[in-house]
Amino acid sequence: MDIQSIKNRFGIIGNSPALNHALSTAVQVANTDLTVLIVGESGVGKEVFSNIIHSLSPRKHNAFIAVNCGAIPEGTIDSELFGHEKGSFTGAVDSRKGYFETVNGGTIFLDEIGEMPLGTQARLLRVLETGEFIRVGSSKVQKTDVRVIAATNRDLLEYTQQGKFREDLYYRLSTVPIRVPALRDRKEDIPLLFRKFASDFSERYRTQTVQLDGNALQLLVNYPWNGNVRELKNIAEQVSVLSTEKQLNAEAFSRFLPQKDTRAVSLLPAVSAMANGGGTNSFTGTERDILYKLFFDLKKDMNEMKQMLLEVAHGQPYSAQASLPENLLPAYNPQPEHLAMPAAGYGGNNTPIYIPNDTRVDHHEDVEESLMLADREKEFIVKALKKHKGRRRDAANELGISERTLYRKIKEYDIKE
Numbered sequence: 001m002d003i004q005s006i007k008n009r010f011g012i013i014g015n016s017p018a019l020n021h022a023l024s025t026a027v028q029v030a031n032t033d034l035t036v037l038i039v040g041e042s043g044v045g046k047e048v049f050s051n052i053i054h055s056l057s058p059r060k061h062n063a064f065i066a067v068n069c070g071a072i073p074e075g076t077i078d079s080e081l082f083g084h085e086k087g088s089f090t091g092a093v094d095s096r097k098g099y100f101e102t103v104n105g106g107t108i109f110l111d112e113i114g115e116m117p118l119g120t121q122a123r124l125l126r127v128l129e130t131g132e133f134i135r136v137g138s139s140k141v142q143k144t145d146v147r148v149i150a151a152t153n154r155d156l157l158e159y160t161q162q163g164k165f166r167e168d169l170y171y172r173l174s175t176v177p178i179r180v181p182a183l184r185d186r187k188e189d190i191p192l193l194f195r196k197f198a199s200d201f202s203e204r205y206r207t208q209t210v211q212l213d214g215n216a217l218q219l220l221v222n223y224p225w226n227g228n229v230r231e232l233k234n235i236a237e238q239v240s241v242l243s244t245e246k247q248l249n250a251e252a253f254s255r256f257l258p259q260k261d262t263r264a265v266s267l268l269p270a271v272s273a274m275a276n277g278g279g280t281n282s283f284t285g286t287e288r289d290i291l292y293k294l295f296f297d298l299k300k301d302m303n304e305m306k307q308m309l310l311e312v313a314h315g316q317p318y319s320a321q322a323s324l325p326e327n328l329l330p331a332y333n334p335q336p337e338h339l340a341m342p343a344a345g346y347g348g349n350n351t352p353i354y355i356p357n358d359t360r361v362d363h364h365e366d367v368e369e370s371l372m373l374a375d376r377e378k379e380f381i382v383k384a385l386k387k388h389k390g391r392r393r394d395a396a397n398e399l400g401i402s403e404r405t406l407y408r409k410i411k412e413y414d415i416k417e
């Protein structure tokens with residue numbers, strides 16, 4: 001089957017060399033039983049490639065199941081994949097078959113394989129090498145014949161160096177690697193995709209198809225599309241539904257593109273470096289966004305407080321009661337001798353503080369801002385759990401992280417629910 005037929009069958013739009021190469025590799029490997037590792041950013045369509053491989057393989061008439069390893073809590077993923085025996089853990093009221101047992105003869109697609117716990121990775125390696133597995137709580141070895149296709153948006157080789165992923169499993173999974181290009185790496189396909197999505201949505205919502213002029217098209221092509229095809233599809237749907245005009249120029253189209261706010265990143269270089277691997281802590285993109293916003297607000301508050309103190313020191317009248325919350329006032333009463341600030345000015349009354357005009361400040365020291373990432377992250381998790389009355393799935397959705405990540409953070413911070 002040629003590449004164009006594959007594109008037509010699975011609804012793939014684009015003609016870039018990188019995309020064609022990835023499709024060609026998928027077609028070639030489909031007829032074998034080799035393990036495949038699909039690598040690409042979130043939103044590029046990795047699951048479509050797993051469907052292509054399964055549909056063109058000798059296993060196409062058998063079961064196919066997609067498992068998101070990042071969405072399954074660490075404490076239950078072994079049970080989900082390999083099954084468990086009755087009474088093997090709290091809540092195991094019956095024996096249960098795992099995916100490797102129920103999909104025997106078929107294909108398992110393990111998405112976000114980089115989020116799989118190390119213990120589960122060891123079990124998976126045994127399945128790949130010997131076809132054997134053991135249910136949780138059992139000592140009986142069972143056999144299975146399952147083809148594994150894995151996918152990740154992480155750099156697994158870097159993960160192996162950090163001890164987060166087994167090196168032997170990495171090389172076992174990447175027998176045939178397929179790299180799906182990011183949308184910004186195949187810019188020639190962006191106008192084709194947008195027209196296809198806009199046409200589909202106009203048909204669905206029975207509206208006129210949205211079209212872009214030259215400048216808007218240029219804006220479309222040059223936009224970074226960090227969310228890749230998924231983000232482009234969402235934008236096309238927004239434009240199709242919300243735009244009152246069906247012929248958009250660059251100004252009109254730009255209103256539908258997210259405005260990236262980089263202020264927090266520029267103000268927090270240390271946090272940015274740590275989030276990108278320069279420190280010991282590791283956060284997802286959504287967690288970083290939350291922390292950046294929090295720390296930007298804290299930075300702003302600290303700067304305002306320091307500015308207030310400097311104004312007072314330079315002889316400008318200032319009402320402490322009107323500007324600072326009462327519970328914060330005692331913390332900002334340094335009273336250096338040369339300022340001679342009366343303590344009453346920071347009490348519970350409305351007495352303004354005046355500094356004589358001839359008072360001069362020879363020097364001042366910047367307040368060191370200690371922003372504890374772990375404390376703030378723990379605070380967010382506790383608030384989310386309290387808000388949703390202990391429901392972890394709802395709390396994870398509120399925080400914008402996976403349920404498994406939330407489970408791990410709860411254990412890490414020893415949070416009592």
